[in-house]
Amino acid sequence: MRPNFNLWLEVNGEVTFSIWRVRLLKAVEETGSISGAAAQLGIHYRTAWQKIHEMETRLGIKLVETQTGGRQGGGATLTPIALEYVERFLYFSADVEQAVEAAYQAYIDKLSPRC
């Protein structure tokens, strides 16, 4: 038996950042484009774009800057506030992961069948 969790932030009861959404933003930064991020996560470009747009609307802040044209064609980078949110969410999530493991060891591990 193993513990698992999901973690997210809500604005007015609606999901803004989550483990998956932060992975999406990180992928934009790593690949330099929304299409590259979509490919990395195995989702459609349209889905990636919609999720980013949804987060921006719910937060009321810009998270992704897009450039069109240029030598490399269009590209995308995270805004400074998006980079800050990503970094802080990763710390937030790492702390919670440690707590889940510790609480699992404290309350469940001794009781659970071996699998």
Next chain:
Amino acid sequence: MRPNFNLWLEVNGEVTFSIWRVRLLKAVEETGSISGAAAQLGIHYRTAWQKIHEMETRLGIKLVETQTGGRQGGGATLTPIALEYVERFLYFSADVEQAVEAAYQAYIDKLSPRC
């Protein structure tokens, strides 16, 4: 902005206990029947029964004892091991909830828009 989470236990990668499933077991204990628990959670009897059956199969242990007939008609109670799992899962979940709040305060709260 507010944090939220879900928490569950997996056996061979399949969900056994989760916050919702433990609520279902608690409702069986409180109402004394699977149908009462289903009504309390606003789900069909068949769904409640299936989830319980699934948990028992994945764990390889009996969680709910059902009685047929008698003065009150059929009823259901949790087995001692199910009661133990419910109690421990609630402690587990309460610890994680505290950790989520603490980590949120530490990393996110100062940064978040007021909502």
